[in-house]
Every structure is written in structure tokens, then in C-alpha cells.
Amino acid sequence: MMSTELFDRPGPIARRRARLWTAAVAVAALAIAIWAVAKLASQHVLDGNNWIVLTHPDVLSALLTGLLATLKVAGVSVVLSLVLGLFIALGRMSKRRWLNVTSRIWIEALRGLPELLLIFFIYLGFPAVTGASISTFWALVAGLVLYESASMAEAFRAGFLALPKGQSEAATALGVRYIKTLRYILLPQVIRQILPNLVSEMVRVTKASSLGFVIGYVELLLTGEQAIEYLGGQYAVPIFAGVAVLYVVICLILSRVSTILSKRLA
Amino acid sequence: MQLNEAMISIRDVNKYYGAFHVLKDIDLDVKRGEVVVVLGPSGSGKSTLCRTINRLEPINSGTISIEGQVLPEESGPLSELRSEVGMVFQQFNLFAHMTVLENVMFAPVQVRRQKRELARARALELLERVGVGAQKDKRPAQLSGGQQQRVAIARALAMDPKVMLFDEPTSSLDPEMIKEVLDVIVELTKAGMTMVVVTHEMGFAQTAADRIIFMAAGEIVEESTPQEFFSDCKTERAREFLSKVL
Numbered sequence: 001m002m003s004t005e006l007f008d009r010p011g012p013i014a015r016r017r018a019r020l021w022t023a024a025v026a027v028a029a030l031a032i033a034i035w036a037v038a039k040l041a042s043q044h045v046l047d048g049n050n051w052i053v054l055t056h057p058d059v060l061s062a063l064l065t066g067l068l069a070t071l072k073v074a075g076v077s078v079v080l081s082l083v084l085g086l087f088i089a090l091g092r093m094s095k096r097r098w099l100n101v102t103s104r105i106w107i108e109a110l111r112g113l114p115e116l117l118l119i120f121f122i123y124l125g126f127p128a129v130t131g132a133s134i135s136t137f138w139a140l141v142a143g144l145v146l147y148e149s150a151s152m153a154e155a156f157r158a159g160f161l162a163l164p165k166g167q168s169e170a171a172t173a174l175g176v177r178y179i180k181t182l183r184y185i186l187l188p189q190v191i192r193q194i195l196p197n198l199v200s201e202m203v204r205v206t207k208a209s210s211l212g213f214v215i216g217y218v219e220l221l222l223t224g225e226q227a228i229e230y231l232g233g234q235y236a237v238p239i240f241a242g243v244a245v246l247y248v249v250i251c252l253i254l255s256r257v258s259t260i261l262s263k264r265l266a
Numbered sequence: 267m268q269l270n271e272a273m274i275s276i277r278d279v280n281k282y283y284g285a286f287h288v289l290k291d292i293d294l295d296v297k298r299g300e301v302v303v304v305l306g307p308s309g310s311g312k313s314t315l316c317r318t319i320n321r322l323e324p325i326n327s328g329t330i331s332i333e334g335q336v337l338p339e340e341s342g343p344l345s346e347l348r349s350e351v352g353m354v355f356q357q358f359n360l361f362a363h364m365t366v367l368e369n370v371m372f373a374p375v376q377v378r379r380q381k382r383e384l385a386r387a388r389a390l391e392l393l394e395r396v397g398v399g400a401q402k403d404k405r406p407a408q409l410s411g412g413q414q415q416r417v418a419i420a421r422a423l424a425m426d427p428k429v430m431l432f433d434e435p436t437s438s439l440d441p442e443m444i445k446e447v448l449d450v451i452v453e454l455t456k457a458g459m460t461m462v463v464v465t466h467e468m469g470f471a472q473t474a475a476d477r478i479i480f481m482a483a484g485e486i487v488e489e490s491t492p493q494e495f496f497s498d499c500k501t502e503r504a505r506e507f508l509s510k511v512l
Contacts, residue, residue: 166359174373175349189363
């Protein structure tokens, strides 16, 4: 693989300057860290017996249940918004005017709305309009999918536009129909191209699923919150730290999977 | 000329890009087994003409038929017809994510529903014939331009086309690779393939063509045998063109 250097190699003066700045920033960062730890310790936040709570079976099983609920919402939302996003992207690139215009309105309208607003709209609006009730799970999924489908559509579209036109022309000239051209020629190349974008969208959906707590869907964040309410405020930092670690782990796994996938697809 | 003799028949074809008139009242018949070479300056519409024959470019008026059958309007029958018209592009357009062998097998398996083993055997035979059999498991990006173009020819031949269209097949090749591709095309002319070749290779036009079509500004300006065209062309426009390229 060829690597491109974006900058000239630094000369002796630039190297000295870089060393100086590195040292200065390191000293400052260390000072802030020491101050923060001392402050937390003085508030008894770092006391071992507060953190022991994370090993308690009830807390652990509660957090894992929350994690599962988060993964369920995130998984369903990701799959639905991938499929919907792909169709909207195809519509956006269609020569049929009504399809093109509809998709464009969908994308522009939904990208511009906060997810929280969409979730509220659905959770409160759906029963008001149809008279039927909607579960917190599906209200959350619908809100996330509405927003995310627009982002995914734009990611797909960028991938399609980046492919040389000759790929689909060659397939067309061989008599390959549209669906098969899409399935076998275009999509494999597009997905490989936009995999990093898709993964960051997936990470975003996972994190955005924490918005479920405003409509009372019990996912990871709300589980943590409830545990703290039950156990007491002194456990807030340890439990939120535990929640944070779980979110980070999900994202790490996702990006690891994408690295493996893109190597296999290469 | 008898109707059933014409493999490709182009009648009164006009095409516009917006206000720009790219093809003006084009009339052309290509007989079975005939090799027609289209010459002309850039922007004369020769590539566009080539691409209208399998309707990669739609036309505004006129008719194009292949073996007496007018190009269908509906995508189903149109795809079927395209599968019988091989096309080779200036940029090769091999499927970048597939190996050389998969490139050649793809359409026979997916469009013709051939058995994989059958398609594979035929693909290997064709790759051997164009001289890139040893590259069968490589990706297009690992091949030279000349090799890629020969794979592209094999890919088109795998569909057993009635007609082959070549749209400037050597224009993006390094000079030392032009000959290896032209040799393959010449080989095809000897095998009796009906072909339309858009090219800037005058040597090839002179030796391989049954007929030369000279286009300028969207019109067929001159139509003659290679001998006539290169020794004694009829129009001033063609003379001017030849003085620049020869």
C-alpha cells in the first residue's frame, strides 16, 4: 500500500519546537489529572467500597439487561435504516421525477430534525392520530429509523456516485438487468467503499438509543439511572462509569468488526 | 440490399444533447460478417453512434434494428437484445471487485443461466484465446491496460454475441500495448464476426476494415472502402482529417 505524506518532514527547528510543545502540554495534562483525582478523592468518589457496587450481582444483571435492551433497539434500528436508506438513496438517484423529489424531501426534512423531537412526535402523535397505542420500543425505533434512514441514504448515495459509471454500463451492455447489476456489481463495491461511514452511523444509532429514556424505554442509560435512584447518589459516578464503559465496548466491537469486514472484502 | 442481409440497420437517426445536435440523419447498414470502422475527429459523434446501437444512448428519432428486430423500448426485451451485442469500452470497465475469471463468467451465469462449470470452461478457453489465461485469478487492477482490454473482449465474447461494438478500444492504452489488443480484434475479423469499430488506429482501419465510415460534426461525411479512403478520399473534410492523423 502506498502511503501519502501530507506534510513535509520537519526540520531541526520544527522538531525542537514540537518537543517543547509536547513537554508543555504533557505537564499541563498531568497537572489537570492530578487535580481531578485529588478533587474526586476528597469528595470520597474514589472510595473503594463505592466502586464495589459494580461487582454486585443485582447491579450487574440490571446493567446487562439494560445493555440487551439497548442492543435490541440499536440492532433493529440499524437494520431497518440500512434497508430504508438504500431505497431512499436509489430513489434520490432515480430519473423518475416523483421518486427523486420525494426522496429529496425525505432526506432534507428528516436530517434537519432532532431525533428527540421525532421520538416525541411518534410516541405522542401516533396514538393521537390513529387511536392505537404504540410501545416505547417501536416509538424509539421509528424515531431513530426516520432520522437515520436519511443519513444512511446520503452515505449510500455518496458511495454510488464515487463508483465509475463504466461499472453499471458494462453490466447493462452485457444484458444484466437492473436488480442484478445492483446486487452483484454495484452494491458490493459501494458497501466496501462506505463501510467506515456505515459503522460510524451504527455507532451513532447505538448512542442515540439512550434517548429512549425520555419516553421511559428502559435501556442501558435508564437502567443505570434507576439503579442510582435505588442505591443512592454516592454510587452515581461508579455506575455511570460502568454504563460508559459498556457503550464504549459496543463501539469498539463495531469498529473491530468493520476492520475485519473491510479486510475480507478487499 | 436485401433486408435479411443487414445485421445492423440504422435509419434516419437523430440525437440531441439539449440543443446540441450530435447525430444528424444517420443511415447505415452493416452486413453479416462485415467489419465497419468509424473514423472522425473527436466530438464528431462516432462514439455516440456506437453507443446508440445497443441503446446505451437513447435516440430522439429514427430506428435502429438488429437482425431486422427494432431495438425494444421495454427494459426486459432490451436487456435480452443487449446480451447478444458485445461491447468493448475505451476504459475496459472490468468489474473491479471480481477476478478476471469471474468477470468473464458473470454474464453467462447470471443472464444466460449457464451451469457454472460450463461457463467456467468456456471462460478459461476464451481467456486462453486472448492470451491472458495465466491471469485468471487476478483482480483487474493487477493487470496492465492491454491485458484488461483483452479480458474485456473475452467477457463480451462469452455471451456469443452476434455483433461486437468497439468504442475506441485502444485509446487509453500505452503505445506498446495497442498491438496486443489490435491483434485480438484482427483475429475476430478473420473469424467472421460482425463488428463496428470506432478507432483512431489508421493502420488497423486500413488493413482490417471492409468499409470505412468517416464522420464529422454528427454526420456521415464519407463512406468507402479502405483503399479508396486512404488513397483518394472524396471530401475536403476527410482530406483535412487524414492530413492531420497520417
